[in-house]
Amino acid sequence: xxxxxxxxxxxxxxxxxxxxxxxxxxxxxxxxxxxxxxxxxxxxxxxxxxxxxxxxxxxxxxxxxxxxxxxxxxxxxxxxxxxxxxxxxxxxxxxxxxxxxxxxxxxxxxxxxxxxxxxxxxxxxxxxxxxxxxxxxxxxxxxxxxxxxxxxxx
Amino acid sequence: xxxxxxxxxxxxxxxxxxxxxxxxxxxxxxxxxxxxxxxxxxxxxxxxxxxxxxxxxxxxxxxxxxxxxxxxxxxxxxxxxxxxxxxxxxxxxxxxxxxxxxxxxxxxxxxxxxxxxxxxxxxxxxxxxxxxxxxxxxxxxxxxxxxxxxxxxx
Numbered sequence: 001x002x003x004x005x006x007x008x009x010x011x012x013x014x015x016x017x018x019x020x021x022x023x024x025x026x027x028x029x030x031x032x033x034x035x036x037x038x039x040x041x042x043x044x045x046x047x048x049x050x051x052x053x054x055x056x057x058x059x060x061x062x063x064x065x066x067x068x069x070x071x072x073x074x075x076x077x078x079x080x081x082x083x084x085x086x087x088x089x090x091x092x093x094x095x096x097x098x099x100x101x102x103x104x105x106x107x108x109x110x111x112x113x114x115x116x117x118x119x120x121x122x123x124x125x126x127x128x129x130x131x132x133x134x135x136x137x138x139x140x141x142x143x144x145x146x147x148x149x150x151x152x153x154x
Numbered sequence: 155x156x157x158x159x160x161x162x163x164x165x166x167x168x169x170x171x172x173x174x175x176x177x178x179x180x181x182x183x184x185x186x187x188x189x190x191x192x193x194x195x196x197x198x199x200x201x202x203x204x205x206x207x208x209x210x211x212x213x214x215x216x217x218x219x220x221x222x223x224x225x226x227x228x229x230x231x232x233x234x235x236x237x238x239x240x241x242x243x244x245x246x247x248x249x250x251x252x253x254x255x256x257x258x259x260x261x262x263x264x265x266x267x268x269x270x271x272x273x274x275x276x277x278x279x280x281x282x283x284x285x286x287x288x289x290x291x292x293x294x295x296x297x298x299x300x301x302x303x304x305x306x307x308x
Binding site: 034036038039040043044045046047048049075077078079080081083085090092094096 | 188190192193194197198199200201202203229231232233234235237239244246248250
């Protein structure tokens with residue numbers, strides 16, 4: 001797994017940033033449940049929102065969409081992203097890895113016991129685990145200019 | 155452009171859904187400023203968050219990251235996604251299209267006048283326009299079960 005071991009301060013074009021350690025990334029992922037999966041279907045990227053849960057160091061999401069599953073079978077390489085921002089701060093966690101549809105009934109039963117939103121109407125879901133090769137995250141302070149510097153007046 | 159012309163009710167595995175018309179999608183995109191771009195680098199998808207603005211029927215985002223730009227030059231096919239959810243409702247708008255780095259100085263000046271967050275520290279941004287081939291969006295009612303039906307007790 002390619003990830004930094006501790007939070008590290010850096011400079012980014014969006015402001016002072018902190019590169020999050022792998023442990024910090026997982027701690028944040030575990031306290032959220034809504035993210036986005038990125039696919040590539042014959043080099044055309046696609047993004048779709050998903051409910052997810054963390055089990056061990058894998059992300060599991062659920063879907064019922066035949067097209068997505070066909071694309072995942074053709075190319076199991078996926079990206080996964082969770083983010084949040086308010087006026088002062090933003091963070092984003094990204095994974096890159098490989099997707100595996102869960103077929104083993106006992107594994108599916110364990111995954112069903114994880115914390116999922118319980119929507120109506122229910123339907124049989126397909127669960128897909130993402131085994132990550134790369135985990136990365138950063139937190140950025142987003143301080144607004146108090147006054148904008150007018151470069152044309154100098 | 156491949157999109158429906160009016161909002162249409164459908165059923166989705168996540169609950170009753172409305173497929174949004176192209177006009178509804180653009181109206182929502184115009185009132186938001188934070189989304190996610192999906193790339194595919196040699197069939198490995200990547201997702202990164204961006205500030206964006208809408209001009210005409212294109213999305214423009216800004217970046218200063220050399221790696222992303224290299225990947226976009228190698229494969230200009232992109233996805234772009236904006237979403238929001240609260241307890242009752244969720245919506246998601248997705249675009250698929252082609253990315254073009256803006257080089258023309260007068261076009262860049264016009265794009266700089268759009269509504270961008272004005273972060274400190276500033277840096278020279280590269281602006282990238284997405285010309286969409288497909289625009290799609292849906293709004294889903296997310297009503298929780300009042301009580302969970304216990305299927306094992308029947």
